[in-house]
Amino acid sequence: MAKLLYFASLREALDKDSEQLSLPADITTVAQLKDFLATRGAQWQAAFTEDAVLLVSVNQQMAQADSAISDADEIAFFPPVTGG
Amino acid sequence: MAKLLYFASLREALDKDSEQLSLPADITTVAQLKDFLATRGAQWQAAFTEDAVLLVSVNQQMAQADSAISDADEIAFFPPVTGG
Amino acid sequence: MLISVQTEDFDVTEVSRQLCKNRQDIGAITTFSGQVRDKSPDRNLLALELEHYPGMTEKSLTAIAEQAQSRWDIDDLAVIHRVGRLAPGENIVLVVVISAHRKDAFAACEFLMDYLKTQAPFWKKEITKNGEHWVEFKDSDRQASERWD
Amino acid sequence: MLISVQTEDFDVTEVSRQLCKNRQDIGAITTFSGQVRDKSPDRNLLALELEHYPGMTEKSLTAIAEQAQSRWDIDDLAVIHRVGRLAPGENIVLVVVISAHRKDAFAACEFLMDYLKTQAPFWKKEITKNGEHWVEFKDSDRQASERWD
Numbered sequence: 001m002a003k004l005l006y007f008a009s010l011r012e013a014l015d016k017d018s019e020q021l022s023l024p025a026d027i028t029t030v031a032q033l034k035d036f037l038a039t040r041g042a043q044w045q046a047a048f049t050e051d052a053v054l055l056v057s058v059n060q061q062m063a064q065a066d067s068a069i070s071d072a073d074e075i076a077f078f079p080p081v082t083g084g
Numbered sequence: 085m086a087k088l089l090y091f092a093s094l095r096e097a098l099d100k101d102s103e104q105l106s107l108p109a110d111i112t113t114v115a116q117l118k119d120f121l122a123t124r125g126a127q128w129q130a131a132f133t134e135d136a137v138l139l140v141s142v143n144q145q146m147a148q149a150d151s152a153i154s155d156a157d158e159i160a161f162f163p164p165v166t167g168g
Numbered sequence: 169m170l171i172s173v174q175t176e177d178f179d180v181t182e183v184s185r186q187l188c189k190n191r192q193d194i195g196a197i198t199t200f201s202g203q204v205r206d207k208s209p210d211r212n213l214l215a216l217e218l219e220h221y222p223g224m225t226e227k228s229l230t231a232i233a234e235q236a237q238s239r240w241d242i243d244d245l246a247v248i249h250r251v252g253r254l255a256p257g258e259n260i261v262l263v264v265v266i267s268a269h270r271k272d273a274f275a276a277c278e279f280l281m282d283y284l285k286t287q288a289p290f291w292k293k294e295i296t297k298n299g300e301h302w303v304e305f306k307d308s309d310r311q312a313s314e315r316w317d
Numbered sequence: 318m319l320i321s322v323q324t325e326d327f328d329v330t331e332v333s334r335q336l337c338k339n340r341q342d343i344g345a346i347t348t349f350s351g352q353v354r355d356k357s358p359d360r361n362l363l364a365l366e367l368e369h370y371p372g373m374t375e376k377s378l379t380a381i382a383e384q385a386q387s388r389w390d391i392d393d394l395a396v397i398h399r400v401g402r403l404a405p406g407e408n409i410v411l412v413v414v415i416s417a418h419r420k421d422a423f424a425a426c427e428f429l430m431d432y433l434k435t436q437a438p439f440w441k442k443e444i445t446k447n448g449e450h451w452v453e454f455k456d457s458d459r460q461a462s463e464r465w466d
């Protein structure tokens with residue numbers, strides 16, 4: 001099971017901070033996971049479409065659309081950071 | 085009477101921190117005052133010769149060799165500053 | 169190296185003292201403190217809510233700190249970032265750098281702040297009298313960060 | 318604006334708090350503290366003696382501070398410089414700048430230190446186990462100062 005995390009405005013938009021997900025076998029990259037999540041409904045589609053600026057990390061390292069993911073990973077999505 | 089002040093290594097070299105001096109009538113610039121002081125003996129000559137890097141202020145404002153001075157001024161000589 | 173994400177406040181003097189403890193070779197200490205700032209003309213801001221990504225936030229602060237240490241001649245540093253609900257005027261973030269040389273201490277301190285602003289997972293939400301909203305990412309922060317690349 | 322030449326120690330947190338008192342528009346506080354540093358490998362330094370030019374020193378610090386205020390968007394600042402006999406590890410100088418913007422706060426703080434080092438009448442003498450000597454003016458300080466011209 002992959003662990004998915006959502007932070008800040010994304011967490012609020014999805015009304016969810018985390019979930020366990022058994023990755024379908026044909027989902028092996030971040031981009032594929034985003035496409036999959038976007039099919040879950042209006043909020044999800046809005047959040048995971050191409051134009052939404054969304055950052056992603058895999059196992060707590062910043063990742064890209066083509067980064068590989070597996071069923072054992074911790075994958076987090078979040079908006080651009082605004083700390084400091 | 086002009087007030088002359090000497091600071092730091094210069095004060096130690098001259099063994100004097102201040103003095104009151106009635107400026108001779110022909111001394112109207114910093115350069116002329118330095119030439120005059122340089123005649124006071126070996127220590128004074130060494131301190132006020134051309135090559136010695138010496139800063140000067142007139143009435144607590146940084147001044148130059150050609151700055152005008154008068155008998156009412158406070159004139160200070162000191163080495164480059166090393167605070168902070 | 170002191171890296172901390174915490175709800176409690178910090179004290180600049182105390183953190184500096186801790187870094188300099190038992191050292192006599194430190195000539196320069198630079199610090200940056202960020203505070204909750206009410207930009208509204210009519211004092212509308214009630215609080216700031218700071219969210220982070222436990223685990224990853226600490227890791228990215230450590231990575232940024234290690235980069236600073238490899239790029240400048242500095243002796244030690246601290247990065248402390250608060251999370252939770254903070255009132256206007258309260259401390260948010262502290263960076264302290266100690267070094268023998270002031271130029272390196274200044275550069276490293278500014279670099280740490282610029283990188284932290286763009287690369288550490290923290291998010292701010294403003295709670296105002298008129299409602300709540302997430303603080304937008306600032307392009308000036310991206311530019312400040314990119315000049316170190 | 319707080320300008321002080323004093324024998325007593327200072328506290329960074331306390332001075333920052335004083336500058337920020339009753340303000341909620343301050344996002345950034347930068348500070349620089351200079352300490353007595355023993356550069357000798359065998360801890361030879363016993364103390365530093367700081368001399369100044371009473372009257373002129375305060376005036377030149379004020380002039381430098383006014384320049385910083387006119388060049389950057391800053392809200393307030395403090396410059397405190399100690400004089401007299403100071404032991405290794407003791408504080409010598411403190412600069413604090415508060416602003417809405419961190420870039421201005423950093424630049425003004427560094428400018429203040431660079432100018433203070435070359436333009437304010439202070440002189441340092443090192444008292445070591447092997448004798449006393451006046452600290453030489455450093456060309457790197459002149460260069461640091463000139464880059465703001």
